[in-house]
Amino acid sequence: xxxxxxxxxxxxxxxxxxxxxxxxxxxxxxxxxxxxxxxxxxxxxxxxxxxxxxxxxxxxxxxxxxxxxxxxxxxxxxxxxxxxxxxxxxxxxxxxxxxxxxxxxxxxxxxxxxxxxxxxxxxxxxxxxxxxxxxxxxxxxxxxxxxxxxxxxxxxxxxxxxxxxxxxxxxxxxxxxxxxxxxxxxxxxxxxxxxxxxxxxxxxxxxxxxxxxxxxxxxxxxxxxxxxxxxxxxxxxxxxxxx
Amino acid sequence: xxxxxxxxxxxxxxxxxxxxxxxxxxxxxxxxxxxxxxxxxxxxxxxxxxxxxxxxxxxxxxxxxxxxxxxxxxxx
Numbered sequence: 420x421x422x423x424x425x426x427x428x429x430x431x432x433x434x435x436x437x438x439x440x441x442x443x444x445x446x447x448x449x450x451x452x453x454x455x456x457x458x459x460x461x462x463x464x465x466x467x468x469x470x471x472x473x474x475x476x477x478x479x480x481x482x483x484x485x486x487x488x489x490x491x492x493x494x495x496x497x498x499x500x501x502x503x504x505x506x507x508x509x510x511x512x513x514x515x516x517x518x519x520x521x522x523x524x525x526x527x528x529x530x531x532x533x534x535x536x537x538x539x540x541x542x543x544x545x546x547x548x549x550x551x552x553x554x555x556x557x558x559x560x561x562x563x564x565x566x567x568x569x570x571x572x573x574x575x576x577x578x579x580x581x582x583x584x585x586x587x588x589x590x591x592x593x594x595x596x597x598x599x600x601x602x603x604x605x606x607x608x609x610x611x612x613x614x615x616x617x618x619x620x621x622x623x624x625x626x627x628x629x630x631x632x633x634x635x636x637x638x639x640x641x642x643x644x645x646x647x648x649x650x651x652x653x654x655x656x657x658x659x660x661x662x
Numbered sequence: 663x664x665x666x667x668x669x670x671x672x673x674x675x676x677x678x679x680x681x682x683x684x685x686x687x688x689x690x691x692x693x694x695x696x697x698x699x700x701x702x703x704x705x706x707x708x709x710x711x712x713x714x715x716x717x718x719x720x721x722x723x724x725x726x727x728x729x730x731x732x733x734x735x736x737x738x
Binding site: 423424425484487599602603605606607609610613640641643644647648651 | 708711714715718721722725726728729732733736737
């Protein structure tokens with residue numbers, strides 16, 4: 420039975436930087452997505468072919484969802500890159516973690532056997548990076564939308580003691596948002612990996628099918644939830660105060 | 663009781679107790695979403711989006727319990 424490790428295992432080092440197996444799969448996934456995006460960008464036509472229609476349908480669906488949350492189509496197009504990148508990248512990473520070969524191809528690293536690929540979000544660094552980016556970007560978007568002082572006055576409000584206390588709570592809630600976003604994605608994907616490892620060890624034929632379906636479903640839902648939570652923070656931060 | 667026995671019991675206890683409340687709350691969320699869709703079928707997709715979001719929040723608490731139990735078992 421292969422050992423289950425909370426930390427991503429290291430494959431090799433470049434200088435003093437360790438390349439772990441989930442970092443390796445993240446690189447492979449992002450290079451693949453870049454290649455697909457560049458190739459399909461060259462072939463854009465006015466009358467779309469099959470791949471372009473599917474992509475346009477997906478983008479239209481996401482834009483509609485963002486518009487219903489944010490209220491205006493202009494804002495939806497403005498904040499689309501951040502939300503769509505989070506959604507698409509996390510979805511493709513989660514789905515690529517279920518592909519055959521992930522977790523089963525092993526290499527020998529200094530005497531121990533280490534699997535070559537590991538689901539990208541099963542590394543806390545990946546999810547923590549996304550959570551920090553999401554929270555910092557929603558705050559920057561808030562500052563750009565309503566101005567520096569109105570945004571800061573949500574957190575540091577010296578009007579009366581109660582408002583000051585609420586400001587401190589808002590600050591703590593931003594930090595809690597980072598922790599909850601990162602741990603939600605990490606916990607779901609890592610638990611799915613552990614579940615699949617155990618099920619493939621116990622009953623490798625036919626029985627893993629419902630668990631693989633569950634993993635696909637959970638991967639899609641978690642990507643959707645991460646993007647939606649970012650979207651909700653953006654819509655809260657850019658809401659103009661009704662006077 | 664030595665530390666390894668305590669560790670084993672802690673792993674089991676955290677995840678067993680920690681998933682009770684999220685399970686109940688997900689049941690509540692699902693039931694109120696179904697009732698409100700029955701009341702107003704036109705708003706079904708909005709209610710569904712809000713329901714999925716709320717269920718993800720509630721499930722995150724269970725995931726925290728799972729992560730704590732995994733840390734207790736595998737890290738220290």
